[in-house]
Amino acid sequence: MSDNKLTAEVAETKPAPPSRWNVALNEILSGSIIISILSVVLALVVGAILIVLVDPKVATASGYFFARPLDTLGSMWDSASGAYSSLFQGAIYNFRRPDFASGIRPFTETLNFAAPLIVAGLGVALAFRVGLFNIGGRGQMLIAAACAGYVGFAFDLPPVLHLVVAIAAGLAGGALWGGIVGLLKARTGAHEVIVTIMLNYVAFYLVSYMLRTPGLLQAPGSNNPKTAPINPNAILPDLLGTTYNLNFGLIIVIALTVLVWWILSRSSLGFQFRAVGENPNAARVAGIRVDRMYIYAMLLSGGLVGMAGIIQVLGTVPSGFSSGIDAGIGFDAITVALLGRARPWGVFFAGLLFGAFKAGGFAMQAAEGIPIDIVLVVQSLIVLFIAAPPLVRALFRLPTPLGEHKPVSLRKPKLKAVAR
Amino acid sequence: MSVTTTNSNNASSAASGANSPSQVIVREKEAIRSWKAPISFAVFAALGVVLFWILGRDAVSNFRLSTDTDVIQLASVDLPTQLTGIVISLALILITAYSFWLSVVKRPTPIWVVTVYGVLFMVGFLTWAGAGESILVPGLLLGAVGLSIPLIFGAMGGIISERVGVVNIAIEGQLLAGAFVSAVVASVTGNAYLGLIAAMAAGMLVSFVLATFSIKYLVDQVIVGVVLNVLVLGLTSFFYSSILTENSSLLNSPPRFDRIEIPLLSQIPIVGPVLFRQTLIVYLMYIIVAVVAYALVKTKWGLRLRSVGEHPQAADTVGINVYMTRFWNVSLAGAIAGIGGAYFTLGSVGSFQKDMTAGAGFIALAAVIFGRWDPIRALLAALLFGFATNLQSVLAIIGSPVPSEFMLMLPYVVTIIAVAGFVGKVRGPAASGKPYIKG
């Protein structure tokens, strides 16, 4: 996973440059863009099949399939197209609205769903590039949400400052929860996959406990495991007025995407991250402090994932939250990072796509009665297909590029001994 | 860790070894001091002193050892809460001191000391938590075994899969698929046995995907596992919401397995009713654990399986088909985990619910690691985790002094401590997680 950006930049200083075109052409020929598109198409087709399967109208029509086969096919088509059209209208543009301003509202919903997905995906992707698999998104989000939320409703600070402090508290919480993983990995060699999975549950029960304990997170005078509403001073401001749900979180997310891109491809820290991710042994021999890189990477990763939790509590649901605040984003982030191939801008667009699925999925559930869980199925299928280009190529009868027999692996062999 | 030099006789050993180079060499060894065990002990001892002694409660804790239906009735035991707490705290301190001494003289703390320590701490904790209350010990254990069953099946699946070299994060998915399919098939056919077989097939199907993607397409095994969990969760939830809820009498009301009482054995005090008044699935579990534990070490199947998980290239050079060995054993692992899934619907709950495994697969994974990829140890780990979970609900009923969430956290915290190496060196199969590419 070396960075093409660097490749392109250095190329300019050469007399006869292989040029960005070659790089782009190569990318297309090796098929990763085509594979990505085809994977999405394939997953949507499988989704359509599932939708058709469970549609009672199709079942009814198939009862007299031999009498009137076209009825069955017609109702199948109605079922699938109806579902995807409501998905589209719920995610991009609603044609039933009179004017553009209200027609485009679904797209702002998409952006709203996408913001936490992107930033959490960035966190997971950054860890990937350092050779770490952060499955701990849920825990990091919960802790960050708890920290940001607590500051948000319990403190009383002036505008702007309150928001900044709440965000900082959340970032610290997420970074801490991720940093524990980095620290354990660096000092004891504990496998981050196991530790992050386990910390998800620890965070869940910890936050659950705090949510039902008065004086911690529980709203005063309430018996429900839910917090008080966030103080207005700590709420992320609306971007496009009150008509739309879109909040300032999106701007933060765009800024963070640029920042992560800069870190990974332009900074010394990112160079060291990538070196450790590709070959921790060589990095260590070359004087890069692998254990510190693990800790830094997990701090950053946890902070970024935590940012998703912050956007949730300070932007999406400022009316107070319960232990389901992570809304599965921690796991979705993994699929976002994989779809985006752990590249910052790839993650950005993958997050947009999955945000659209989410926004559209709810619309689809409301309009067509199709359970939102179909979105989970489609997302996971996309990732499975993307991870196995030979499968997609075989299905679409595409040629195999030369020299393609490398495993899709984001993790590298373990370091001999980092602990000192 | 610190290192000190002991007496060295390297000159003589080098000289004597030189004359007979083909002799088996005993390498000079030096112990490396590890403070992990005593430090862990000290932490828990301090906790014990604070809880059982300083925060000790002046009451009597009652332990009932028999239920009314037992053939052999045992008298219940009364322990003075505070005195027991003090005695146990002192014992914990003594063991901690012993462990420190062992570390000073560079000897490892033996496993039986850890076991004794753990049991003592648990007795102390139960006594403290049950102050002024009565705890029904067989009930506590029965619930613990019940909660452990799916964990044990999941762990056996995890062990087989990982020992053959494929990391199995998808245990959760295999359990969930098994639970879903067994509920539907058993409901439709009205036959729990068919449901059980269908559960095995479902777990195997998840394994096929895991195996195909990780072995054929060389996709990172952890990624496949994680994504498969999401996929199975999505699929089962989708079908549950769209079909099962509307036709629950037809599709989601499976018959359950009856309890089978084994004569004589079920009349043993305390453990009899817990272990031998169970459903078919539980007896199946005993058999599978025994067979896996034996066959992994003693049979050709086990030898080949382990060779592929340790050094696939070496296995390949002696004519073992690495891909097929991995494929079929991962499938077998899925089938076993699938039985664990069936236990949810055919053994305990009685119908399928959305996301009903609720992370059991991850606890099973924890049991695999905590049990160091060994069937018997993993069995014990799963029982421990089941015990902790059940203890939480028992304590919630009698009014626990510890928030139930902290009890629920225990398996996860214990696992983190285990993988961080405080419980001894955890070494998995050497080639686990690595795709095998010929040449």
Next chain:
Amino acid sequence: MASLPASFLGPYAQVSNSFFAPRHTQSRLRPMKLELRGITKRFGTLTANDHIDLVVQPGEIHALLGENGAGKSTLMNVLYGLYQADEGQILLDDVVQYFSGPGDAMLAGIGMVHQHFMLIPVFTVAENVMLGHESTTFGGRLNLAAARDKVRTISARFGFDVDPDALVGDLPVGIQQRVEIIKALSLDAQVLIFDEPTAVLTPQETDELMAIMRQLREAGTAIVFITHKLREVREVADKITVIRLGAVVGEADPAATNEELATMMVGREVELTVHKAPAKPGAASFVVQNLTVLDAHGNRVVNNVSFEVHIGEILCIAGVQGNGQTELAEAIMGLEPHTQGVIELNGESLRGRSVRHILDEGVGYVPEDRSHDGLVGEFTIAENLMLDRANGAPFVKAGSLQLKHLAEFATITSKEFDIRSQGILSKASELSGGNQQKVVLARELSRELKFFLAAQPTRGIDVGSIEFVHKRIVATRDAGVPVIVVSTELDEVTALADRIAVMYRGSIVGIVPGDTPRQVLGLMMAGEVPAEVVA
């Protein structure tokens, strides 16, 4: 379930007709002739083997001589069924064979002693020997007793002393190789391939191995001996086939001189000696005293070692692989956690410091395993050249990479170090071994050095690159830098060294002048201290 596994658990489980009798009861004691006809094997655009013909008669030791990367191992992997040839045939006693995997080759009577032992460290000797053709009793239970007997029988035949119940991981490499031989012979192999078998052996063990090979030859076994070591070929081979760039160059006479063989192997006149002026040693600037290193299990892998290196001299650390040289080098670089004793450069202590600090003190390091420890394969040449300067001048300013500066530097350095590639943006993993090594060398030597440590600097690279690396090492010495070269190749040691320290089981047996005779060094590598050295 108990009896299911063997038959149920997959097609790999070969069906056994009898529960009690071990398989392969009939032994193939009849000697066989091996013939390869026109074997061609391609990997993508690279032709690793190009129409290779080879005939090995029973009772013949046939050496396959060639440089690193000439295609010897590929050929043998084809023969052993690990690869399938794109063209050509394998014949045993004039019968064409089809091997779909090593299992087929083994059943046909071909055995292989692998360069990297194909043994499972956590298994016992008996388990390793039986793996793949296990005899079982009822219910698939392993018949370990039979396997132990087999190990003992074969051991007795060759005078080995191998405990069937020892864990292979606990055995020294010399013994492990014997386990490999037992494993190969346990199926009565009549064609035996030895792939670079002497790399891990002392000269004495090498002699013993040659004796074993001769013994096998007497029994009629056809032996293929793969090597790039001229001396061994001339000593033991009946016939020599030389291959270069994947094709057979011709047959050579075992009576040929080293120079003749080397010329055939490389395709041009080769300088077998390194030209260097006599050393002019200055002050002792690098000092190691009473250095001990423990591994993770507490084994003393480096045992109380002391030496010093002077300005302007090359100290070679000789010894058979696995006698503590690796750990010694890594301890000097701050890569070993359990280290005690003194390591000083110009009076400055290096022990216990971080790798970063040690590099900043002016230490240059070429690790012995370049793809594992030296390079990031997915990084470009340029990125690899800045790997050890990732967090400071000259390629980083205020936390930001200076890509233009890096590109200029990489272009100049590639030229200076003769790194042959598609350009500085080629991935390191796409380079040949020799060019990869030049990248590592370029990176280290382009810093201001006060001490240079090169571990196995020419392992697995072509002769041209070897010459280049040797020249640069001597040039570094002549520039007034103290140099340590760790090498298991006695030829390299005698060519480069001004002084030689021989390691055996973690200790330094003795430090002798660079012109010490090979026989003396050989004895020292086996742990003996010859009288003339003591005196």
